[in-house]
Amino acid sequence: MVIGLQELMKVKDQKEDHKIKSSWIIVFFALFILMGCKQNTDHTKSETSTSTTMEGQDLPTIDEVQKAVTAFNKVMVNPTAELMETLCSEELTYGHSSGLIQNKDAFIDDLVNGPFDFLSLEAADQTIHISGNTAIVRHIFLAKGTNAGEPVDVRIGNMQVYQKGKDGKLRLLARQAYKLPS
CATH class of the missing domain: 1.20.5 (Single alpha-helices involved in coiled-coils or other helix-helix interfaces)
Structure with missing residues (x-):
């Protein structure tokens, strides 16, 4: 038991x-x-x-962001270091669809002195999302140009981040391009 x-x-x-x-x-x-x-x-x-x-700071509007993108694209076609300096943030990180990442100085130098020359640039299917003093822009980056003298057509996806500073100016803070499906 x-x-x-x-x-x-x-x-x-x-x-x-x-x-x-x-x-x-x-x-x-x-x-x-x-x-x-x-x-x-x-x-x-x-x-x-x-x-x-962000209180007290003038936040960006869709219209201001569209104007900043247009101004940036115009300067890409006719680049000068002085104009690019005013459009880019000191903290810029610029990503290419190839995977190359550049800071502000390297990007501007490459744009002004590099082998690629933009002849025209268009931002198709653009969307803009604003959060605080930051705007996220997405579009299809369509460009015609020459690379070391050879004609090139570019069609890539693009995301840009603009930030409005205390001085009221929108500047490109980040950009990442990516390859689109064929």
Whole structure:
């Protein structure tokens, strides 16, 4: 009878262990869900605080962003270092569809002195999204030009990020081009 009672106690202990483990799983699952909700709440607060920090600053409009993109594209066709200096942020990161990444100085030098010469440039299917003092522009970058004297047609995807400074001017902060499917 003692052996039977010990076996019964073991089974009872195993059932209690299983219940405890199941309870912990439920507790961890509930915490996981709450943490996810907390992250979503914090994200919203982050967006709100970004808007608040821009208070008093004149935020960009769609029209201003379109004008900045047009001005930038015109200077790409007839580049001068002085004009590019005014249109680009000091922190510029300029990504090409080839994977090459340039800072402001390298980009301007390459544009002004490099082998590629833009003859025309168009930004097709353009969309603009504004968040605080930053604008995200997407378009199809269509260009005709020459590369080391040889004619070239360019059709790539393009994303640009413009940021409005405290001086009220929009400047290109980042650009990334990417190859489009054929």
